Amino acid sequence: MTEYHLQTPLSGEDVEKLVAGDVVFLSGPLFTARDKAHALIRRTGCPISLQGAALYHCGPLIKDERVLSAGPTTSGRMARYTDDILLLGVRAIIGKGGLPGEPFRGKAVYLAYPGGCGAAAAQQLKVLGVHLSELGMAESLWEFEAKNFGPMIVAVDAHGKDLYQEVRRSAQKPEMD
Amino acid sequence: MREKVVEATVRALQRAETSLPDWVLQRIDEAAARESHPLARHHLQFMLENMRIAGKKCLPLCQDTGLPIFHVQMGRDLSLDFSLSEAIAEGVRIATREIPLRPNAVHPQTRKNSGDNTGPGMPDIILDYVDGRGLSLTAFPKGAGSENMSLVGMLNPADDPFDFIMKSVAERAANACPPLFLGIGLGGSFDLAARLAKRALLNMPGSSVEELLLLERINSLGIGPMGLGGDTTALGIKIEKAFCHTASLPVAINFQCWANRSATEVIQ
Numbered sequence: 001m002t003e004y005h006l007q008t009p010l011s012g013e014d015v016e017k018l019v020a021g022d023v024v025f026l027s028g029p030l031f032t033a034r035d036k037a038h039a040l041i042r043r044t045g046c047p048i049s050l051q052g053a054a055l056y057h058c059g060p061l062i063k064d065e066r067v068l069s070a071g072p073t074t075s076g077r078m079a080r081y082t083d084d085i086l087l088l089g090v091r092a093i094i095g096k097g098g099l100p101g102e103p104f105r106g107k108a109v110y111l112a113y114p115g116g117c118g119a120a121a122a123q124q125l126k127v128l129g130v131h132l133s134e135l136g137m138a139e140s141l142w143e144f145e146a147k148n149f150g151p152m153i154v155a156v157d158a159h160g161k162d163l164y165q166e167v168r169r170s171a172q173k174p175e176m177d
Numbered sequence: 178m179r180e181k182v183v184e185a186t187v188r189a190l191q192r193a194e195t196s197l198p199d200w201v202l203q204r205i206d207e208a209a210a211r212e213s214h215p216l217a218r219h220h221l222q223f224m225l226e227n228m229r230i231a232g233k234k235c236l237p238l239c240q241d242t243g244l245p246i247f248h249v250q251m252g253r254d255l256s257l258d259f260s261l262s263e264a265i266a267e268g269v270r271i272a273t274r275e276i277p278l279r280p281n282a283v284h285p286q287t288r289k290n291s292g293d294n295t296g297p298g299m300p301d302i303i304l305d306y307v308d309g310r311g312l313s314l315t316a317f318p319k320g321a322g323s324e325n326m327s328l329v330g331m332l333n334p335a336d337d338p339f340d341f342i343m344k345s346v347a348e349r350a351a352n353a354c355p356p357l358f359l360g361i362g363l364g365g366s367f368d369l370a371a372r373l374a375k376r377a378l379l380n381m382p383g384s385s386v387e388e389l390l391l392l393e394r395i396n397s398l399g400i401g402p403m404g405l406g407g408d409t410t411a412l413g414i415k416i417e418k419a420f421c422h423t424a425s426l427p428v429a430i431n432f433q434c435w436a437n438r439s440a441t442e443v444i445q
Contacts, residue, residue, distance in 0.1 A: 001216070059241070059279065060240050063277050068277070069237040069240035071241075074322045074325065074352045096354065096403060097404065098404070114220050114224065114227075115354035115434065116227070117224060118236075118240035119236040120227040137279060138280070138281070153216065153403075153405055164404055167404060168348070170399055
């Protein structure tokens with residue numbers, strides 16, 4: 001378990017060195033997208049470049065350009081869009097609950113931010129801008145400046161290891177008496 | 178009186194969104210002290226750190242400020258000359274602006290957001306009548322992460338309901354922000370089982386031998402905080418039961434995340 005402090009946008013080498021179980025803190029630009037933004041990006045394309053980006057599954061609570069609470073949402077709902085998103089050059093998807101690991105192989109990582117910790121996350125984020133604002137507060141594509149955003153756990157690495165899958169498999173084994 | 182209900186609604190939501198009941202914090206604290214997995218322990222400690230920040234800065238602890246669900250206990254001798262649900266809805270609209278809350282309530286098909294967390298069926302009010310002339314109002318904002326993992330199983334009476342619960346928790350826990358609180362509705366009909374499960378969350382935590390044994394079994398799964406492994410998968414379980422048809426065995430599981438938010442205001 002190694003701790004990394006990385007700067008976004010991320011390179012292929014940044015992602016390559018991360019192993020499932022490592023702890024990551026990110027600084028630099030961070031983009032949010034959830035259900036509606038993903039659907040819209042599939043239909044009409046992405047309004048901005050996501051090359052090397054960290055994409056955060058988050059519907060933040062924001063007032064007057066100030067981030068009040070911004071923890072992760074359940075990534076599983078966006079699983080159908082993983083291939084599209086990684087094709088745009090995204091190097092890290094951040095969320096909670098995990099995503100199927102195969103699309104990440106050789107390309108990107110999945111980082112788990114502690115769920116429900118919206119107030120703590122808000123202290124590490126500032127608003128830089130907003131895209132697709134017609135989708136409303138929770139569903140817009142927000143552009144944040146992250147400062148030591150974390151702790152995040154590498155839950156799916158680019159080498160095919162998936163922590164959630166390992167834990168779930170072990171939990172689904174018959175109970176021992 | 179109407180004004181008092183509106184104000185109590187805002188106060189209850191404010192407290193529920195920015196703090197956790199003491200007994201919930203205590204359970205997380207105890208779990209952090211017991212937890213043998215370092216990563217799991219760090220997660221539990223970060224949750225407590227999140228609560229300190231939310232409390233100090235008066236911020237919603239989670240950006241998913243939930244759907245507005247309320248449990249109202251109303252004295253039988255109390256008569257109101259206004260619509261209780263309309264007064265609570267007004268409180269929700271004010272709280273959404275002032276705390277503020279994230280507008281979450283949308284039409285189920287058009288997905289259009291009302292912008293104020295109200296709409297047909299919202300807020301959802303669970304009403305009980307009690308002795309006397311008082312009125313107590315509990316705000317129980319419910320986030321989607323855990324609610325989305327909830328389910329009703331119409332089991333065969335020959336099935337073991339606890340096997341169904343174990344299997345469902347093993348599959349679903351990671352998405353529901355564990356360590357979990359689990360409200361179980363056992364028996365009744367299709368919809369009564371679900372209502373019992375929601376009531377079980379309101380009556381948390383359980384302390385019967387059956388509930389404690391199930392809690393122990395679930396913690397032996399090793400799912401851990403956020404589903405990344407550990408000894409702490411659930412922090413509390415409550416089972417509510419009703420008689421069911423001789424041919425049925427309905428079982429409902431209402432998942433609740435570690436942030437088991439609620440706050441009660443009493444109006445005299």
